[in-house]
Amino acid sequence: MKINTVSVFPNIIKNNLKYGIIGKSLKKNIIDIQNYSYTQFLNNNERIDDQIYGHDPGMVISYQKTYNLFKKIKENNKSSKFIFMSPKGILLNNNLVNKISKEENLTIVCGRYEGFDQRIIDDFCDIEISIGDYILSGGEIAASILIESVSRMIKGVVGKENSVIKDSFMNSLLKNPVYTKPEKFKGKKVPKILISGNHKKINNFNRKESLKTTLEKREDLLSYSELDSSERNELKSIKNIKLNKNIFISLIHFPVKNIKNEIIKTSLTNLDIQDIARTAKTYGINKYFITHPIKEQRMLAEKVINFWDSENKRINENSKHEAIKNIIIKNSINDVIKEIKKICGKKPTIISTDAKRMKNMVDYDLIRNKFLSNNEPILIVFGTGWGLTDDILNKSDYILKPIDGYNEYNHLSVRSAVAIILDKLFGCKF
Ligand SMILES: C[S@@+](CC[C@H](N)C(=O)[O-])C[C@H]1O[C@@H](n2cnc3c(N)ncnc32)[C@H](O)[C@@H]1O
Numbered sequence: 001m002k003i004n005t006v007s008v009f010p011n012i013i014k015n016n017l018k019y020g021i022i023g024k025s026l027k028k029n030i031i032d033i034q035n036y037s038y039t040q041f042l043n044n045n046e047r048i049d050d051q052i053y054g055h056d057p058g059m060v061i062s063y064q065k066t067y068n069l070f071k072k073i074k075e076n077n078k079s080s081k082f083i084f085m086s087p088k089g090i091l092l093n094n095n096l097v098n099k100i101s102k103e104e105n106l107t108i109v110c111g112r113y114e115g116f117d118q119r120i121i122d123d124f125c126d127i128e129i130s131i132g133d134y135i136l137s138g139g140e141i142a143a144s145i146l147i148e149s150v151s152r153m154i155k156g157v158v159g160k161e162n163s164v165i166k167d168s169f170m171n172s173l174l175k176n177p178v179y180t181k182p183e184k185f186k187g188k189k190v191p192k193i194l195i196s197g198n199h200k201k202i203n204n205f206n207r208k209e210s211l212k213t214t215l216e217k218r219e220d221l222l223s224y225s226e227l228d229s230s231e232r233n234e235l236k237s238i239k240n241i242k243l244n245k246n247i248f249i250s251l252i253h254f255p256v257k258n259i260k261n262e263i264i265k266t267s268l269t270n271l272d273i274q275d276i277a278r279t280a281k282t283y284g285i286n287k288y289f290i291t292h293p294i295k296e297q298r299m300l301a302e303k304v305i306n307f308w309d310s311e312n313k314r315i316n317e318n319s320k321h322e323a324i325k326n327i328i329i330k331n332s333i334n335d336v337i338k339e340i341k342k343i344c345g346k347k348p349t350i351i352s353t354d355a356k357r358m359k360n361m362v363d364y365d366l367i368r369n370k371f372l373s374n375n376e377p378i379l380i381v382f383g384t385g386w387g388l389t390d391d392i393l394n395k396s397d398y399i400l401k402p403i404d405g406y407n408e409y410n411h412l413s414v415r416s417a418v419a420i421i422l423d424k425l426f427g428c429k430f
Contacts, residue, residue, distance in 0.1 A: 001103070001154055003033045003147060004073055004080065007110035007140050008048070010035035016144035025157045033147070041069040049113050058114035063123075070124045073107055080105040082126045083146070085139030086115065089128030092146065094169035096129070100146070101153035108146060110139025172225035174218055176209035211235060222430030236428060240284070246344050246377040247426070249280055250289040250336045251414065252392070253297070256385040266384040268297045273304045274324065275415045281323035283422040286343070288327050289336040298329050305329075333381065333392065340377055348377035352396035353421060354387050355410050361401040364424040372426060380421070382414050 005013050013035055017026060025031050038048040038061075048066060049059035074080065081103045090096065100106065109116075109125070121128065131142045151157045158164050168175045179190040193205045214221055215235050222235065251272060254265040273290065280288040292298050308324045330336050340348045351367060371378050381388060381396070393399055403420050404410045412420070 001031050001101075001150075002077070002080075002105045003031060004036060004077060004105075004107040005033065005110065005143055005147075006036045006038065006069065006073070006107065007143065008038055008112045008138060009140050010037050012138075012140035013110075013144050013147070016141070017147060021157055021159070022148055022151050025151060025154070028156070030154060030156045031147075031151055036069065036073065038066060038069065041066075041072075052114055056114070060114050061111060061116045061120065063117040063119040066120060067123075070109075070120065074124065077105050077107060080107045082107045082109065082124050084109045084111070084116065084121060084125045084128045085131070085142040085146070086111060086128040087130050087133070087135055089130040091133075092129050092131050092149070094149075097146075097149045098153055101150045106150075108139075108143045110143050112138040169221070172214075172221045172223075173210045174214045174221070176206040176213060208234075212238065215239060219429060225430075227430070232430065235430065239428075242373050243284055243426075244371055244373065244375055244378070245284070245286060246340075246348075246375050247285050247371070248287050248289065248336070248340055248348060248377065248379045249276075249285050249382065249418065249422075250291060250330075250333060250379055251276060251382050251384065251418075252333060252388060253290075253292045253384050254332075255389045255391070256383045257387055257389055259386050261386075263389055264385060265293060268292060268301055269384070270304055272384075272415050273301060273327065274308055274321075276418050277323040277327050278320065279415070279419045279422055281326060283426040285326070285422070285426075287339075288323075289330050289339070290327060291330045291332055291336060293331055298331070301327075301329050336379065340379060344375075344377040346377055348379040349398070350396040351378055351380045351398045351400060352388055352393050353380065353382055353400050353402075353417065354393060355402050355404075355412070355417075356387075357402055358393075358399065360399065362398045363401055364421075367398065367400065368425050380425075382418055384414055 007013060013033075017023065017033070022031070026033060039046075042048065042065060046065070048061055050062050050065075052058050052060050070082075074082075081100070083100070083106060085108065129142075129146060131145050136142060152164055152167075155161070164170075166175065179194060183190050183195060191205065193201055196202065211222075211227070211231060211234075214225070215238060219239075227235070253268065255263045256266055258264045268290070277288050290301050292301065305324050305327055308321050328336075328339065330339065337347060337350075349371070354361075367378075370376075380400075381392065383392075400421065402410065403412070403417060403424070
């Protein structure tokens with residue numbers, strides 16, 4: 001592969017790449033690197049940067065002063081992919097590294113100061129790449145990282161190709177833990193299977209360890225990895241043991257608002273009983289509380305629950321109806337809180353939901369990170385009618401951001417909202 005770099009400090013790149021296997025492959029000409037300095041094309045003491053237009057402070061790499069350099073590199077490297085190192089670029093990952101390693105000719109351009117005059121990018125850039133969500137003073141280290149990672153994918157650079165195939169991020173998994181001699185030191189032993197000599201068993205063991213390591217450290221990667229259904233189920237059950245078993249939801253029929261912002265009672269909706277119960281069970285919710293202050297409405301809810309319960313017993317043993325058993329009917333939200341205190345020995349953290357955007361609302365990841373994997377009781381409250389009253393919202397510990405599409409219309413039924421919100425908070429990501 002031929003690589004051109006363009007930078008203010010080419011020596012940073014040269015020094016970074018002179019060691020180890022990359023250094024060797026440069027010597028063996030498996031990779032051929034040409035490091036250009038911007039100043040090579042300028043008159044003595046001329047700078048490549050100039051003041052930024054507008055009122056922001058800082059200097060910008062000039063379009064005019066670099067134009068000839070980029071044009072010349074392009075003319076001499078007709079098939080070259082021009083990569084600009086930039087914090088505004090696509091985040092570098094193993095897939096991108098792999099894709100870039102298939103190119104025959106790369107030109108990697110490093111910025112400094114406030115970056116490039118936009119016209120340089122418009123004219124010459126094929127792809128902008130960032131190495132992470134932070135700012136470096138210049139692109140030389142970022143370019144070195146790109147070159148190092150891309151080179152490892154090129155045949156002949158890493159001696160044992162198989163070791164690249166088994167690296168972390170291949171098939172979107174982290175590598176299994178590895179060990180070396182001695183078998184035992186300070187009472188700590190190497191897993192027995194690894195010294196059994198049985199390749200099949202060792203491969204199975206390492207695959208399982210790799211899956212577990214990925215689940216523990218980078219669950220997000222699992223959604224891109226190829227898992228068979230037994231592996232997926234095993235990972236789900238490992239995760240399930242650690243999940244919060246004290247998550248409760250409640251559907252409120254009073255006090256809620258109507259369209260005129262008046263406080264009202266709404267009537268029970270038959271569909272909300274079984275549908276929400278099934279959603280709740282799917283996402284591991286401990287109890288689904290339906291609250292209504294009117295006795296006849298609570299009786300109606302009981303009647304629907306008994307219907308499903310008895311139908312289930314009478315017609316079949318369909319596990320779908322198991323969800324019904326997790327419903328509890330209460331008069332008010334205060335009774336719900338008291339009941340949770342009885343179950344968990346502690347008042348729950350109250351998390352409210354609303355369809356309109358307000359200040360101080362929290363994101364789903366915050367609640368997921370805080371409550372998914374401990375046993376702190378939480379109660380997620382859903383309103384009916386035109387939503388929960390200000391009183392309930394103000395007394396909540398958190399209010400979740402509304403779920404919405406990319407348009408103004410936002411009239412989800414509460415049972416749809418429950419399903420989407422529970423999936424965002426507690427859904428399996430792989
Ligand atoms: C100080 S930075 C300019 C940052 C710019 N002011 C901004 O906020 O987007 C100067 C140069 O360093 C390089 N650089 C900085 N952070 C980077 C990152 N995370 N990934 C890739 N290159 C980076 C780029 O080449 C960039 O043009």
